[in-house]
Amino acid sequence: MELFANQVLAGIATGAIYACMALAVVMIYQAIDHLNFAQGEMAMFSTFMSWQMMQWGVPYWWAFILTVILSFAGGILIERLLFKPLAKAPVLTNVAGFIALFAIVNSVAGLIWDFTIKQYPTPFGSSPFLGSQLISTHQAGMIGVTLLLLAALYFFFQFTRIGLAMRAAASLPESARLVGINTSWMIALGWGMASAIGAIAGMLIAPVVFLEPNMMGGVLIYGFASAVLGGLSSPLGAVIGGFLVGIFENLAGTYIPGVGNELKLPIALALIITVLVVKPAGLFGRPIVKRV
Amino acid sequence: MSAAEEVVTEAPAVEAVPKRAMTLGYGTSLVVLAALILTPLFVKNFIIFQMTMLLIYGLAVLALNILTGGSGQFSLGQSAFYAIGAYTTAILMEHFNVNYALTLPVAGVICFAAGFLFGQPALRLSGVYLALATFALATAMPQLLKLGFFEHWTGGVQGLVVTKPDAPFGLPLSQDMWLYYFTLAITIGIYIASVNLLRSRSGRAFMAIRDNEIAASAMGVDVSLYKTLAFGVSAGITGVAGGLGAIAVQFVAPDGYTITLAISLFLGMVVGGVGWLPGSIVGSAFIIFVPNIAEGISKGLSGAVFGVLLFLVIFLVPHGARQVALIAQQLAAKLKKN
Numbered sequence: 168m169e170l171f172a173n174q175v176l177a178g179i180a181t182g183a184i185y186a187c188m189a190l191a192v193v194m195i196y197q198a199i200d201h202l203n204f205a206q207g208e209m210a211m212f213s214t215f216m217s218w219q220m221m222q223w224g225v226p227y228w229w230a231f232i233l234t235v236i237l238s239f240a241g242g243i244l245i246e247r248l249l250f251k252p253l254a255k256a257p258v259l260t261n262v263a264g265f266i267a268l269f270a271i272v273n274s275v276a277g278l279i280w281d282f283t284i285k286q287y288p289t290p291f292g293s294s295p296f297l298g299s300q301l302i303s304t305h306q307a308g309m310i311g312v313t314l315l316l317l318a319a320l321y322f323f324f325q326f327t328r329i330g331l332a333m334r335a336a337a338s339l340p341e342s343a344r345l346v347g348i349n350t351s352w353m354i355a356l357g358w359g360m361a362s363a364i365g366a367i368a369g370m371l372i373a374p375v376v377f378l379e380p381n382m383m384g385g386v387l388i389y390g391f392a393s394a395v396l397g398g399l400s401s402p403l404g405a406v407i408g409g410f411l412v413g414i415f416e417n418l419a420g421t422y423i424p425g426v427g428n429e430l431k432l433p434i435a436l437a438l439i440i441t442v443l444v445v446k447p448a449g450l451f452g453r454p455i456v457k458r459v
Numbered sequence: 460m461s462a463a464e465e466v467v468t469e470a471p472a473v474e475a476v477p478k479r480a481m482t483l484g485y486g487t488s489l490v491v492l493a494a495l496i497l498t499p500l501f502v503k504n505f506i507i508f509q510m511t512m513l514l515i516y517g518l519a520v521l522a523l524n525i526l527t528g529g530s531g532q533f534s535l536g537q538s539a540f541y542a543i544g545a546y547t548t549a550i551l552m553e554h555f556n557v558n559y560a561l562t563l564p565v566a567g568v569i570c571f572a573a574g575f576l577f578g579q580p581a582l583r584l585s586g587v588y589l590a591l592a593t594f595a596l597a598t599a600m601p602q603l604l605k606l607g608f609f610e611h612w613t614g615g616v617q618g619l620v621v622t623k624p625d626a627p628f629g630l631p632l633s634q635d636m637w638l639y640y641f642t643l644a645i646t647i648g649i650y651i652a653s654v655n656l657l658r659s660r661s662g663r664a665f666m667a668i669r670d671n672e673i674a675a676s677a678m679g680v681d682v683s684l685y686k687t688l689a690f691g692v693s694a695g696i697t698g699v700a701g702g703l704g705a706i707a708v709q710f711v712a713p714d715g716y717t718i719t720l721a722i723s724l725f726l727g728m729v730v731g732g733v734g735w736l737p738g739s740i741v742g743s744a745f746i747i748f749v750p751n752i753a754e755g756i757s758k759g760l761s762g763a764v765f766g767v768l769l770f771l772v773i774f775l776v777p778h779g780a781r782q783v784a785l786i787a788q789q790l791a792a793k794l795k796k797n
Contacts, residue, residue, distance in 0.1 A: 259728075266722060267765075433595065436594075447584060
């Protein structure tokens, strides 16, 4: 039983990483209705920017804030330059665009900062949290920041005019335009926010998985899976989905014989598909009702 | 998050392509065919090998095109079916000494069954959810092939070496050239069969489902049957391509069939034009040659160059090669008038 409790705790700790990334995924999905395959790479690039600032002697929190602002601007810039012209192109062409962006960002980061693994500092320290060996203060801090982000997002979407406008633009673009919402800029804003959240996620994850251009590959897949599991329309669902995926992944690794590190991912994905077959809109998503 | 989004009529994710627009004209087809038959006579063996790969990937892209362009279902899991086909061929040839030509139908049938079965749970999913499910399949496949349980047959991480067949009946052809013509014959056969499939009753059912599932079922189309059938057919063709690929590369190993392959095939479909079957060859050329070109332009930044080239293509022709073909057709018509 103690093993079980410990594994659940460790699962929550890894789940925090996925939850962070899943939040960014849901954010962009709310704004543009697609999953952005380049999201992880954008987050990785932001993390490298903050690392570079710290190398130049900027204190952690200043680098943190500057990176979030730069990422926000960068996300908007990418949308304006690359994806606004594709707004009228077919959906699949847009997906190809994400893949192209992925290749570009990954390759450029590899050229600037090369592919060696780098240490990344943590602001929370890495001593055991409340006497438990399985969860460090950094991971506890990460869970805290994720929940804080979730609350901030909830507040933003529910209680601010611009949050309301973004929701309107995402769900019924034409009607939103008719009441005077600039839907095109709402999409850009969504990109900016997703990029900023991705940057925060990246900076929190980097001390755990270490900094290198391919650090986000696995994390993004789990982030997608968490977001889909929780329901793509619900930020809360995404965070819960992240924790669930983390816990399940750890339990599967411990209790199912023959499951090494390599089979963890397929098994986690198989679970998610099983959930989706039973609940196609995810655990917390609203089912989409279509009009013929 | 809001109540309103529940009643939005969603635009179909894949645009409707009229049946006729799915193929090339008669004359153009003959020219392309002649070029495909004659070119190998004048080039080096390595280029013949590349052309063989071009046809093989072309088949795999065509299969995805039937699934996505025909029935409107996404798949990021084509690499899994490609792997099953490749391993079927390799195991039959190396462990059971079956003739290479006979292994291909077996690969096709096994993959058809696999695709049909996978199509069952996939019925409940659409859009991104289906993409994720197929993605899971693609990531799981290399790991499954590495499992110790199958190692006796699959060769585990090391994979299997496949012998390249000689030309039969004492024909004076090199191995590469024979394999090329063999592949070409199969490709043409499958291409004609696919065109006919999409023109048939089943093809119309696919397209009805793609354009509006609810309307299609109201008209009496058995939606679940045709959706799984589309998955099966697509997987079957991919399996044949995989088998041919195993013979051409002379080697199968789990790491040759990762998610990267599935993504390449997806890109090939987009570049060739979704739902336009002849575009499959164009798309296949893109995914084979453009990474090499990118590498040639800059070694360190090859990924970035590839991304930029891909962006250029989708900026200039968002509908892929189909758009180019349409423009060319209009130009030709104008010239005729003058």
